Amino acid sequence: MQAYEIMMNRTYKVKESDTVRSVIEKFIAYRISGLPVVNDSNEIVAYISDGDIMRYIGKYNDFVIDTFFFATVIKGDDEDFLKRAQRLLNLNVMDIAQRKVIKVAWNEEIENIAAILGKKKIKKVRVERNGVLVGIISRGDVIRHSFKALL
Incomplete structure (x- = not known):
């Protein structure tokens, strides 16, 4: 089974000239x-x-990990949360977007896609054909299509 057989063709996207406001909308x-x-x-x-958004609006703190589950804040900035959020809305999307994008070819095999999603610990992978975005595949898509015939 190949990417084009399981991908979602309807892809939402933003342009590199858009603001973060349009992303959040x-x-x-x-x-x-x-x-x-x-x-x-x-x-x-x-x-x-959403992780890029969280990193921006969260306080910029230094954390000391005390145990496996807890962190202690030892320093933070005092800027108001709403001011950070307001400033974020007006930024260009490219100011905080990740430029390293994991993507697969439209004819990539499903087992390779599963390996990429698992190894990279990501939820979705973009599908492209001739350099152009044509779809998205999520972990759920891989699971549904992989086990549909077996259950």
């Missing part, structure tokens, strides 16, 4: 947690996720 409207960032030719140039 799409996160809320479509109940998603990440978006590919594309250029005018629909080529993937970055990826922005």
Whole structure:
């Protein structure tokens, strides 16, 4: 089974010229947690996720790990949370997006996609054909298509 057989063809995306405001609006409207960032030719140039947003709006702290489960804050900034959030909305998406994007070819085998998702510990992988975004595959997509016939 290949990527094009299991990918979601409907992909939400943002352009590299968009603001973070448009990203968050799409996160809320479509109940998603990440978006590919594309250029005018629909080529993937970055990826922005809810984690990128969290890193920006969270206090910039230094943590000391006391145990496996707990961290102690030893220093933090005092800027108001709402001020950080407001400033974030007006940033260009490329200011905080991850430029290293993990993607697969439209004809990649499903077992290779499963290995990439597992090894890289990511939830989704972008699918491209001739350098252009054509779909997205999630871990759930791989599981559903892999075990559908077996259950």
